[in-house]
């Protein structure tokens with residue numbers, strides 16, 4: 001097949017290009033910068049420009065795979081490529097949904113209103129921007145020449161946000177003799193989709209001529225089970241001379257009071273969600289993609305590979321060593337700590 005990847009120098013999009021090449025497809029990557037995978041043809045263009053697709057719109061494509069975040073990028077691409085591409089595959093997000101409190105909701109659930117602007121004013125527009133991007137794809141390629149893939153949290157090697165690389169890394173590098181800090185929300189549903197499994201499925205959708213809209217989630221596990229798998233991966237790595245650190249669950253009120261953030265960023269406990277209105281974010285129905293060829297590697301492989309990547313590439317989300325020490329000290333300083 002002849003596949004146009006709108007991307008190829010980044011994280012998910014470079015996995016897409018590499019996996020498509022490995023499957024024997026002819027791959028062209030359109031990006032601003034150099035550095036697409038070996039074997040891919042590189043077309044350099046800026047998707048902010050109206051004429052960004054001139055060099056590729058005159059060719060026939062079996063599939064286009066797009067990872068854009070800005071609605072304008074997708075609006076212009078779908079208009080330019082509607083005639084020459086057979087299928088358009090957009091990486092959207094579960095952030096398009098209006099409600100994240102209801103468990104087992106499926107792809108028919110209500111979305112946010114679409115962003116009218118071509119460019120997000122801030123990441124607060126992210127969900128609405130993706131809704132607008134989805135609408136552009138369906139308008140140009142509907143009803144049966146598109147895939148809207150809505151991933152949940154993407155993880156593994158290359159996760160520069162650190163959300164999926166922190167826990168195994170922390171178990172491998174504890175700062176306390178016996179324990180690591182975790183939130184006590186151990187029944188929270190987590191579902192990390194490995195970037196490589198997502199990419200492989202996107203390429204499969206192109207070759208199997210899949211159409212439709214799909215939530216694309218990793219295996220749904222409790223945070224308790226996720227941490228147990230992370231611990232196993234981290235302990236296998238050796239740690240700092242500490243034998244099998246144990247979890248020290250702390251309630252949300254204590255963590256928030258001590259400046260620990262949910263989910264992502266500095267001084268955070270990744271994957272933790274204290275906000276009940278977001279509590280079912282990863283508990284959506286994941287049946288449709290599974291029934292349409294999505295294959296998941298074991299979470300242990302994602303976490304092990306991500307831990308190595310973090311070790312070689314640096315941080316992202318999580319508590320620093322000093323932050324971890326401070327929180328443990330504050331916990332133990334309580335009268336009943």
Ligand SMILES: NC(=O)c1ccc[n+]([C@@H]2O[C@H](COP(=O)([O-])OP(=O)(O)OC[C@H]3O[C@@H](n4cnc5c(N)ncnc54)[C@H](OP(=O)(O)O)[C@@H]3O)[C@@H](O)[C@H]2O)c1
Pocket residue numbers: 006007008009010011012013014030031032033034045046047048066067068069091092093094150151152153154155
């Ligand atoms: N991280 C998560 O947990 C998560 C969850 C759900 C969904 N998603 C979605 O997953 C997708 C993949 O994310 P990612 O961060 O891995 O993407 P990525 O592969 O790093 O993709 C960005 C690509 O777009 C290209 N690009 C950006 N601006 C461009 C421009 N103006 N003109 C031409 N090319 C441009 C970049 O190339 P150059 O910079 O070289 O131009 C790069 O190759 C995104 O759609 C994201 O919304 C992520």
